[in-house]
Amino acid sequence: MSDIRLRNVRKVYPGAAEATIPGLSLDIGAGELCVLVGPSGCGKSTLLRMVAGLEEVTDGEINIAGRQVNDLEPARRDISMVFQNYALYPHMTVHGNMAYGLKNRGMPKAEIAEKVGTAARMLGLADYLDRKPRQLSGGQRQRVAMGRAIVREPAAFLFDEPLSNLDAKLRVKTRVEIRDLQQRLGTTSIYVTHDQQEAMTLADTLVVMNAGRVEQIGPPMEIYARPASLFVAGFIGSPPMNVLAPGTGAALATAAGIERAAGHAVVGVRPEDLRAQPGGPLAVTVRVVERLGATANVHGVLDDGASEVIASLSGTDLPGPGEVMHLGVNPADLHLFDHASGQRLECAGA
Incomplete structure (x- = not known):
């Protein structure tokens, strides 16, 4: 297994007024699945392409398995990349697509057949080896792309939004397959996505990016529980x-016994941490109720008229549009952020 280390990596495109990535360092441990997540244009795909060798590094170092690879061609970096558009050869069979890279290396036919067969069985493709890509579903094509990467036994897998072209149900199924496969193989992996739910479910280590910079790094649930900034708090979590x-946030924090919120702090609370509480400090006029089965997302506006609120509640006895409900929250579930910088404030009870 191999680690990946980035040191002060910068990317500036010719003629650009600002750097796409102004300077980023990151350590990815051997066997780890690291997910880069962030909005479109945040630099995550550019960073992945620099690791792959598809983009030149303006400054800084990229090391894979202890070897600096800045000046190496993609084929010499010992990585395999899975793209969102599959990048399969339409005139080749599944077997041909999976075997192509090995044939180019001059590997003996018997060894190629063994490697392709093993990967095909692992991915549930053993019965499809003679088919062409046009005869496969989107999910099967993506598995062929993964199989092509697996047979090379690379030092690292790089995934560039590989599920973007799949429908919602198939996306869920395929991401489970990717996670299971990566855990069984133990191959160091970098996975890029803009889908925070996908990021949360896949990652060993989550890297939240914004405008070419790292906002926060850590285990997914640690980031979810203690977001380092308002950006992370708003990006990670659904709703x-x-x-x-x-004013409302300060009043709520004061009612919960947290005096620090007055004036310079912004108060955040996750929808699932709000609860129905007769006479509670938050009076919400309901606008829409999204019923999701066992739970519902109740959308409303507070009596200050300025704060929109979503509460994730269980039960069937929920208010309808136009009705007022009162909500409360445990002080330990409040999050405080500096009004000027957006950075998290640490204090008792938050």
């Missing part, structure tokens, strides 16, 4: 964290 207007 996103509620951010309350200064």
Whole structure:
């Protein structure tokens, strides 16, 4: 297994006024699945392509398995990349696509057949080896792309939004397959996505990016529980964290015994941490109720008229549009952020 280390990596495109990635360092441990997540244009795919050798590094170092690879061609970096558009050869069979890279290396036919057969069985493709890509579903094509990567036995897998072209149900199924496969193989992997739910479920280590910079690194649930900034708080979580207007947030924090929120702090609370509480400090006029089965997302506006709130509640006896409900929250579930910088404030009870 191999680690991947990035040191002060920068990317500046010719003629650009600003760097796409102004300077980023990152350590990915051997056997780890690291997910880069962030909005479109945040630099995550550019970073992945620099690791792959598809983009030149302006400054800094990229090391794979202890070897600096900045000046190496992609084929010499010992990595395999899985793209969102599969990149399969339409005139070749499944077997041909999976075997192509090994044939180019001059590997003996018997060894190729063994490797392709093993990967095909692992991916549930053994019965499809003679088919062409046009005869396969989107999910099967993506598995062929993964099989092509697996047979090379690389030092690292790189995934560039590989599930973007799949429908919602197939996306869930395929991401489970990817996670299971990566755990069984133990291959160091970098996975890029803009889908925070996908990121949360796949990652050993989550890297939240914004404007070419790292906002926070850590285990997914640690980032979810203690977001380092308002950006992370708003990006990670579905539905996103509620951010309350200064006056309302300060009043809620004060009612919960947290005095620090007055004036300079912004208060956040996750929808699932709100609970129905007769006479509670938050009076919400309901606008829409999204019923999701066992739970419902109740969308409303507070009586200050400035704060929109989502509460994830269970039960069937929920208010309808236009009705007022009162909500409360455990003080330990409040999140405080500096009003000017957006950075997390640490204090008792938050």
